[in-house]
Amino acid sequence: MISPIPSGAAENIRLNSDLVAIPHLRDRLRKLRWFVSAFKVHTSLVEQETGIEFAIDEGKMNRVFFDWIDSVDANRHGAHVDLLDFVRFAAGLALTSLAYNDPVSAERRRAPMASAGSVVSPSLELDHDIWPSGYLYVTFCLSVIVALERQEFGRVVSRLHEDARDSAFWGSLCENISADSRLAVPYLDRLLGKTPNWELPDSVMDRAAMLASVAGPRENAGMLPERGD
Amino acid sequence: MNEGLSARDRSLVQISDKLRDLRFAVRRVADLPRHGGDVHDRESAIFNMANTLANVSNRFLNTAESGLISILSTEPENHSGQAPAYGFDRYVGTLGSVAAPGGERTDGVGIRFVRDQYFAAKRVLLTCGITEALLHQERFMRTWNRCHASFGAILESPRLGHEQICRLSAIYTLGLLESNPVLSPRRFDHPHLEGSADVNLFLAATLAMVAGVTVVNEDDADSKIIYESCIAAAMARYDAIERACRQEEAEAALTTLYERLLHHLP
Numbered sequence: 001m002i003s004p005i006p007s008g009a010a011e012n013i014r015l016n017s018d019l020v021a022i023p024h025l026r027d028r029l030r031k032l033r034w035f036v037s038a039f040k041v042h043t044s045l046v047e048q049e050t051g052i053e054f055a056i057d058e059g060k061m062n063r064v065f066f067d068w069i070d071s072v073d074a075n076r077h078g079a080h081v082d083l084l085d086f087v088r089f090a091a092g093l094a095l096t097s098l099a100y101n102d103p104v105s106a107e108r109r110r111a112p113m114a115s116a117g118s119v120v121s122p123s124l125e126l127d128h129d130i131w132p133s134g135y136l137y138v139t140f141c142l143s144v145i146v147a148l149e150r151q152e153f154g155r156v157v158s159r160l161h162e163d164a165r166d167s168a169f170w171g172s173l174c175e176n177i178s179a180d181s182r183l184a185v186p187y188l189d190r191l192l193g194k195t196p197n198w199e200l201p202d203s204v205m206d207r208a209a210m211l212a213s214v215a216g217p218r219e220n221a222g223m224l225p226e227r228g229d
Numbered sequence: 230m231n232e233g234l235s236a237r238d239r240s241l242v243q244i245s246d247k248l249r250d251l252r253f254a255v256r257r258v259a260d261l262p263r264h265g266g267d268v269h270d271r272e273s274a275i276f277n278m279a280n281t282l283a284n285v286s287n288r289f290l291n292t293a294e295s296g297l298i299s300i301l302s303t304e305p306e307n308h309s310g311q312a313p314a315y316g317f318d319r320y321v322g323t324l325g326s327v328a329a330p331g332g333e334r335t336d337g338v339g340i341r342f343v344r345d346q347y348f349a350a351k352r353v354l355l356t357c358g359i360t361e362a363l364l365h366q367e368r369f370m371r372t373w374n375r376c377h378a379s380f381g382a383i384l385e386s387p388r389l390g391h392e393q394i395c396r397l398s399a400i401y402t403l404g405l406l407e408s409n410p411v412l413s414p415r416r417f418d419h420p421h422l423e424g425s426a427d428v429n430l431f432l433a434a435t436l437a438m439v440a441g442v443t444v445v446n447e448d449d450a451d452s453k454i455i456y457e458s459c460i461a462a463a464m465a466r467y468d469a470i471e472r473a474c475r476q477e478e479a480e481a482a483l484t485t486l487y488e489r490l491l492h493h494l495p
Contacts, residue, residue, distance in 0.1 A: 032458055032493050059421030069493055085231035 013141065017197050019147035026087075026148055030072075035065050042140045043104070051130050053107045060103035070099040073201070078204035084155075085209035088192060091141040092185030096202070098137040098183035106132035130167070131174035138173070141188060156166050161193045238340045239370070246365045253363040253413070295334070310355035312348035314452040316443035316466055317397045319345070321384045330381050339377065343369040350410060353435050356460060359417055359428065368410035376404040384429060392484070398437035399483035405433035406474065421464040427471070434470045435463040441487065442494045458495035466490060 018041060019025060033190035039061065043054050071093045079086040142160075149155040163169040173187050186196030195208035204210060320338045337443070347366040354362045379400045383393050411428045418425045438459040448454060463470065473482035 030493055032461060032495070033454060033495055057420075058461075059419075059423075059464060062421065062461045065493070066462070066465045066490075069489070073489065 015146050016045050016143040017147075018045075019143050020150050022147075025144075025151055026089070029144065032062065032065050035068075036061055038144075039140055042143060043136060046136050046139060050132070050135075051110050053110065054104045054133065054136060055107045057103045057105075064094075064097045064101045064103055064196050067101065068094050071097065075202075075204040078207075078210055081205070081210050082213040084149070084153055085194075085207060085213070086204065087146055087152065087187065088189065088194065089204055091145045091148075092188040093202070094144070094187055095137055095141040095177075095184035096181045099134070099177045099184050102163045104131065104133040104136055112138075131178075132179065134174050138188070138191075142191065145188075145192065159193070160191050164191055186209065192229060235337075235340075236319065238343075242343060242366045242370060244256040246367050249363060249365065253361075256361065273323050299470075310352045312345070312352045312452075314439050314443040315345045315349070316445075317380065317384060317401075317440045318389070318444050320380055339370075339373050342377075346372070346405075346440075347410075349436055349439060350432055352456060353427075353432055353460060354411070355429075356456060357419055359414065361414075361415040362411050362428070364411050366410075368408040369405075371408040372401070372404045372410070375407060376400055383399065389444070391445075391491070392488065394441045396480070396484045396485045396486035397490070398441035399480045401440060402437040402470075402483055403474070403479055404431045405436060406430060419464065422467060426464075426467050430462055430471060430474060431467060432471070434467075435459050438462060438487065438491060438494065441491050446495055455495045462490050462494055 004140065019038060021029060022034075022038070029038060036058075041055065043056065047053055066148075072090050075086075075089070075093075078089060149157055169190075176183050177187060182201045183198070185201040186198050189196040197203070197206055200206040201223045205214075246422050320342050338483075343366060350364055354360075354364065380397060383389070383397055383400075386393065402466070406429060409429045411432060414428055417428050417431075418423045439455055442455055442459060469486055470483070473479060473486050476482040
């Protein structure tokens with residue numbers, strides 16, 4: 001189901017809320033079958049919203065998962081420093097892997113279903129025609145972040161950065177991530193209003209939030225993940 | 230050198246394999262295109278007769294093998310690629326088949342392993358679209374002979390954790406790889422692979438992961454999910470598996486690789 005993320009502030013984000021309802025989402029997304037299944041559910045929702053039909057290459061999708069797992073495991077020490085920031089970073093790594101393996105192709109367009117809402121609200125003017133599969137990847141990773149922040153930290157992500165309204169930003173995102181998939185991490189940080197690290201995008205300990213946590217522990221630092229990180 | 234397998238068990242397995250050889254050869258002839266052209270052509274007539282005989286023999290051999298399987302196996306449906314997933318923990322206990330009160334025999338873990346893994350291999354091959362493979366059950370006896378001492382030492386240790394399970398998978402992969410149970414084809418292509426793959430290497434890794442994953446997931450996931458997840462992992466990480474098998478310390482390299490993979494399956 002697609003529904004707006006409730007917020008006291010003006011909403012400018014609307015994401016796939018089905019993920020929030022999945023118990024132990026963080027653990028489940030670390031299993032191949034759940035990760036692929038969650039992605040397929042999200043794809044169906046985006047198909048309804050945009051009218052674009054996507055084809056998923058299962059072999060590439062499996063590689064997306066294992067590449068992502070390898071990169072998360074290589075950086076897992078970050079989870080012990082700042083779990084909240086690590087969740088965002090891990091979602092950025094998922095976007096990196098999706099962009100690198102590019103498992104989805106846009107097949108054809110049909111009329112969007114009138115009853116479907118937006119995965120991301122129209123006010124953001126996200127142009128899914130620029131990079132249809134990229135739009136699917138970005139909204140999936142944002143939905144995962146939103147769901148995990150709700151489940152694990154009781155936080156509500158309600159707004160994306162103002163850049164998200166700028167179609168030039170999406171053009172730049174498409175061009176640069178296609179050329180260097182590692183840049184998916186800072187682009188996702190930018191959308192979330194966090195400080196991006198364009199120089200060392202895949203280095204977890206060089207992230208602003210991690211450096212801040214090391215300098216002085218904050219709210220979530222030391223919250224060690226119990227069910228595996 | 231056939232620990233845990235009685236003379237009866239060995240003979241039945243060997244007869245089955247002989248039937249499979251014969252059927253495979255017959256199918257090859259039956260699959261050859263019939264000669265057209267002049268019906269009076271002597272070569273063509275002989276060839277067509279051989280082809281017809283091959284078709285008849287193929288049906289007979291299928292029936293014969295199915296009959297034998299019904300004697301050998303208490304679960305004949307396994308023959309059609311529906312074998313359940315079994316974990317390594319199934320292979321602890323009495324090695325040899327024993328006579329139970331009332332005259333019935335209870336299979337030892339050796340013949341149980343040979344039978345289970347043969348049918349598991351068949352399921353993997355069929356799931357991957359390899360329908361005309363020549364697979365020898367006797368090769369699983371060789372694998373059992375190579376592996377059972379190591380299996381026993383690990384399985385009977387007081388703590389069977391993730392690391393031990395992954396080591397079992399590594400030992401099994403290498404043991405099966407040495408036995409090469411698939412005689413034909415040697416390689417195969419699949420849309421989920423980035424190139425062609427060695428059938429025995431792929432099969433060894435997949436079966437080893439199935440047996441490892443099932444130890445901890447038997448109650449959580451059905452066999453179909455376990456097989457499909459392990460096949461997907463073996464295809465996605467085929468290159469890494471191949472590299473690990475080539476290393477001098479292959480068992481350690483495979484154990485490390487499985488430690489990463491098995492956590493995320495099924």
